[in-house]
Amino acid sequence: MSSADQIRAIRWEEGQLCLLDQRQLPQREIWLKLGDYRAVAEAIRQMVVRGAPAIGIAAAYAMALAASEVSTHADWRARLRRAAEEIKAARPTAVNLAWATDRQLALAQSASTVNQAVAAVLQAAHDLLRDxxxxxxxxxxxxxxxxxxxxxxxxxxxxxxxxxGGYGTALGVIRAGISAGKQLHIYVDETRPWLQGARLTAWELQRDGIPFHLNADSAAAHLMQQRLVHAVIVGADRIAANGDVANKIGTYSLAVLAQYHRIPFYVAAPLSTVDFAMPDGDGIVIEERPVAEVRQCGGHAVAPEGVEVRNPAFDVTPADLITAIITERGVAYPELRAALRALAEGHMQV
Known part of the structure; x- marks a missing residue:
């Protein structure tokens, strides 16, 4: 592969979690070294690290730090449970955060001794990153x-x-397509208000030498109308059992546009992002972020002072707008509820 193999935003060094501060990209590449689980939770909250799988990995390492911190206390199990609740409270929408934290907590609680718990959760975090x-x-x-x-x-x-952890979900599919010899041109939504497309996806594609154009979110319909777009592919922060998908705000409108223009709409996400306890998307909590993110752009005011703002960070795309959900175990096609359950139970679909 190309330089994508070297792009890593998370690593563990000398007992600390090192995170590439994604708020600073593309202008500066700054690494933060965090040795406290509370600092990791705050980094998740403040968007130092973002993306559902990355948040889950960061949470797993936060639990390793927490286990080490509480290891000198007789009531370490209770303290670790409280730390887990603090970590899970960092952001509400992405299921990987709670999934990874709860998995680490269960692993620690099943250990015979605190030393075994500390070693087990750290190894599990390493394994999660690798896997x-x-x-x-x-x-x-x-x-x-x-x-x-x-x-x-x-x-x-x-x-x-x-x-x-590396490579990517939807962008990983694009990378794999390019590696397979497909002649693809990528259109990158800027993704207001945090501009993850403009700041981060464009940075990755440029490093990889993959041809692309950056466009305003509102240009997507025009690009489809001009027959420049032949597929849409996005990630997910939480997928309900029926296949409804919570993802970055603006995803739902893209799915509606894709259906109108008869363009396939794909979602790429690991099965850990599927919340089988959530029957459908109506129950997904949508995070509302600070109003300044919309009032400003790049730190500069773009709206009248004091204007009222709605800033939902995510929206929910109904399952009937989704062509397929791509996972690490295969592709789920409608009917998505049954297909996702089959994949989770180990029945491959392609």
């Missing part, structure tokens, strides 16, 4: 088969190495 990269690469191979041999692919937000 995420491998899962993304498998997901990419499945998804690449769905992309056209040549043509335009539109994507939204950032779903690459920066949003995962």
């Amino acid at each position: 995420d990269i491998a899962d993304n690469q498998r997901m990419g191979r499945y998804g690449a088969e769905l992309l056209p041999a040549e043509g335009g692919v539109l994507t939204h937000c950032n779903t690459g190495s920066l949003a995962t």
